[in-house]
Amino acid sequence: MNALAALLSHPAIWRGNQLGSVSMPSVPTGFAALDAELPGGGWPTAALTEILPQHEGIGELRILGYTLAQLSARGRWLAWIAPPYLPYAPALQAAGIDLAKLIFIKTRSPRETLWAIEQTLRSRTCGAVLAWPDKTTYPELRRLQLAAEGNPGLAVLFRAPHNASSTTPATLRLGLQSCAGELAVRILKRRGALLAHPILLRPPAIVNRNKTGFKSHVVDRPPFHVPAARIVPASVSTV
Amino acid sequence: MSLSAACALAPDLNYRPRDLKAETAALEHIAAWAGQFTPSVTLQPPCGLLLEIEGSLGLLGGIRNILESIRRGSAEMGYTLTLACAPTVAAAWLLARAGSEKIITGKRAIESAIAPLPVAALECGAQTLDILDAIGARTIGELLQLPRDGLARRCGQQLLCELDRALGILPEARQFYSPAPHFEAALELGTEVASTEALLFAARRLLMQFTGYLAGRCGGVQHFNLVLMHEDHADTLLEIGLVTPARDLDRFVTLVRERLAVHALAAPVYRIRLQADDILALAGASGQLFPDPAHISGDWVKLIERLRARLGADSVQGLSPRNEHRPECAWQTIMPGTRITQVAHPPRPLWLLAAPRALNEVASKPHYRNGPLALIAGPERIESGWWDTGGIMRDYFVAQTPDHSTLWIYRERRQPGGWYLHGIFG
Numbered sequence: 001m002n003a004l005a006a007l008l009s010h011p012a013i014w015r016g017n018q019l020g021s022v023s024m025p026s027v028p029t030g031f032a033a034l035d036a037e038l039p040g041g042g043w044p045t046a047a048l049t050e051i052l053p054q055h056e057g058i059g060e061l062r063i064l065g066y067t068l069a070q071l072s073a074r075g076r077w078l079a080w081i082a083p084p085y086l087p088y089a090p091a092l093q094a095a096g097i098d099l100a101k102l103i104f105i106k107t108r109s110p111r112e113t114l115w116a117i118e119q120t121l122r123s124r125t126c127g128a129v130l131a132w133p134d135k136t137t138y139p140e141l142r143r144l145q146l147a148a149e150g151n152p153g154l155a156v157l158f159r160a161p162h163n164a165s166s167t168t169p170a171t172l173r174l175g176l177q178s179c180a181g182e183l184a185v186r187i188l189k190r191r192g193a194l195l196a197h198p199i200l201l202r203p204p205a206i207v208n209r210n211k212t213g214f215k216s217h218v219v220d221r222p223p224f225h226v227p228a229a230r231i232v233p234a235s236v237s238t239v
Numbered sequence: 240m241s242l243s244a245a246c247a248l249a250p251d252l253n254y255r256p257r258d259l260k261a262e263t264a265a266l267e268h269i270a271a272w273a274g275q276f277t278p279s280v281t282l283q284p285p286c287g288l289l290l291e292i293e294g295s296l297g298l299l300g301g302i303r304n305i306l307e308s309i310r311r312g313s314a315e316m317g318y319t320l321t322l323a324c325a326p327t328v329a330a331a332w333l334l335a336r337a338g339s340e341k342i343i344t345g346k347r348a349i350e351s352a353i354a355p356l357p358v359a360a361l362e363c364g365a366q367t368l369d370i371l372d373a374i375g376a377r378t379i380g381e382l383l384q385l386p387r388d389g390l391a392r393r394c395g396q397q398l399l400c401e402l403d404r405a406l407g408i409l410p411e412a413r414q415f416y417s418p419a420p421h422f423e424a425a426l427e428l429g430t431e432v433a434s435t436e437a438l439l440f441a442a443r444r445l446l447m448q449f450t451g452y453l454a455g456r457c458g459g460v461q462h463f464n465l466v467l468m469h470e471d472h473a474d475t476l477l478e479i480g481l482v483t484p485a486r487d488l489d490r491f492v493t494l495v496r497e498r499l500a501v502h503a504l505a506a507p508v509y510r511i512r513l514q515a516d517d518i519l520a521l522a523g524a525s526g527q528l529f530p531d532p533a534h535i536s537g538d539w540v541k542l543i544e545r546l547r548a549r550l551g552a553d554s555v556q557g558l559s560p561r562n563e564h565r566p567e568c569a570w571q572t573i574m575p576g577t578r579i580t581q582v583a584h585p586p587r588p589l590w591l592l593a594a595p596r597a598l599n600e601v602a603s604k605p606h607y608r609n610g611p612l613a614l615i616a617g618p619e620r621i622e623s624g625w626w627d628t629g630g631i632m633r634d635y636f637v638a639q640t641p642d643h644s645t646l647w648i649y650r651e652r653r654q655p656g657g658w659y660l661h662g663i664f665g
Contacts, residue, residue, distance in 0.1 A: 085663065088566075090584040091587040103542075116549075123539075
């Protein structure tokens with residue numbers, strides 16, 4: 001029996017009903033519940049990951065915050081390619097990301113986006129490549145996956161949720177949904193058995209809910225000119 | 240022979256007027272390029288170049304390596320050379336002029352090496368050559384056999400001095416060439432070129448010359464210009480920028496290739512020119528014993544340069560916060576890799592919209608994607624910037640949609656008011 005157990009613990013063997021003990025190089029996500037379900041125990045490196053958020057603003061970036069902060073602290077570069085909006089520097093800094101290690105790449109066409117992603121992956125310099133490609137075909141994704149295999153870092157593509165039904169060469173595909181204030185992560189594809197139930201995560205809170213308001217109002221007013229001939233109102237609204 | 244006589248003999252003769260100015264320019268370019276092998280380069284117009292390489296033997300790995308590098312480099316620039324080496328300048332020049340590619344290392348071997356050369360290799364006038372022909376001296380060896388005083392009487396002291404300099408009996412002083420402080424070189428393409436591949440091939444020749452010049456000056460550049468000249472069109476200027484000073488040929492070629500790939504040629508090109516004004520000091524790089532591919536600092540520099548060459552310098556940037564209260568002004572683009580100071584702000588969204596987007600207002604509540612927004616934090620009043628045109632008066636709130644997207648919205652406090660979406664907590 002012991003011999004059988006020893007045989008089955010061989011890294012090259014994984015059984016269909018369990019998550020393969022495939023030793024994949026990866027970096028921790030910062031969420032224990034998610035790490036437990038990902039082969040390798042974190043975001044896979046040298047592989048393509050797809051994230052399909054239901055809509056924006058549900059924590060699709062905050063889920064990566066811990067990893068990005070860790071990578072930048074270790075001096076690895078973070079490339080943001082063709083993001084839909086401006087990555088806001090004060091918020092990134094507040095999330096612990098070292099902005100000195102960030103490269104923000106704007107492109108003018110889907111072709112340029114794909115070219116930039118491939119170049120960045122092939123240069124093997126970035127700890128994480130985050131990209132928002134517009135429309136991609138399977139052969140293009142396959143090409144990116146091949147480029148990602150040589151890159152010792154994360155390669156994350158953010159794609160629209162309707163792509164969930166199409167096939168992908170990516171190693172990992174996650175669907176994100178908001179579920180009663182928590183983030184529900186469905187693993188749509190991974191190396192190993194499928195996971196039926198979503199994983200519920202609580203990404204870092206944005207505001208402390210106990211506080212009713214901010215104390216830091218900023219009001220710079222121009223010098224207050226009082227016309228000589230007019231009566232000053234009895235109550236001047238102040239802040 | 241006159242041109243008409245030559246054309247009569249060979250009807251399909253391809254001829255061109257001799258351009259002495261271009262010859263001198265070419266010689267100077269090779270001299271500047273050869274500065275990477277030795278600091279002591281002397282011009283020998285119209286077609287000679289004298290290099291003192293004894294001092295460089297140890298650094299560059301021996302005489303054969305140096306000669307091989309010179310031959311390969313000049314061939315890539317499109318020149319063919321006759322290379323000869325001797326302990327004295329005049330002997331080396333004699334050998335090269337006679338087309339004898341010999342390497343002589345000892346002073347004693349000079350005489351036997353130059354003896355079989357024809358007297359025509361000497362730099363004496365046609366009159367002297369006629370006299371030598373008349374007295375039956377055909378090679379330099381035969382000339383050296385003749386009594387010196389008689390030779391001096393017939394042909395003048397000049398000839399004897401030349402021979403003595405070659406043999407190392409008389410010293411010889413030469414003025415060294417010092418390269419120009421700025422680099423500028425042009426290349427005629429011969430025909431009109433419309434393909435970028437052919438242009439790149441020509442540009443590579445100039446870049447080769449350029450890197451040799453930089454190596455000779457122990458310098459590097461951070462930007463240089465490539466000018467494409469068209470027949471019936473204004474010149475095209477391609478500015479090529481680098482993140483760090485460099486003199487790496489492959490790096491230059493890659494950047495030029497990327498620039499040419501995105502540049503649509505306005506008209507065929509007949510001439511290209513390369514110019515660089517600011518030559519910066521740059522020490523040579525030393526190799527590593529155990530190079531670590533992930534941490535070679537030069538790699539990210541190359542990546543950024545490559546992306547910038549294709550996408551434009553403005554499209555590849557770093558980001559940094561600014562000490563400013565207005566959200567749209569609280570960030571700036573920087574050169575990636577710049578150290579950044581910490582700036583404290585209240586909670587801010589990870590995504591900022593380029594321009595605030597107006598939200599619908601239904602029953603005095605802001606709506607987004609057809610759902611009412613719940614205000615979960617705020618207001619944070621920001622009133623700033625009255626001193627310039629971008630003054631704002633806003634109350635910011637953190638709001639949530641019915642499907643739990645978190646947004647950063649504000650109420651405009653100036654007339655006509657209204658709600659706006661400014662950021663998304665991604």
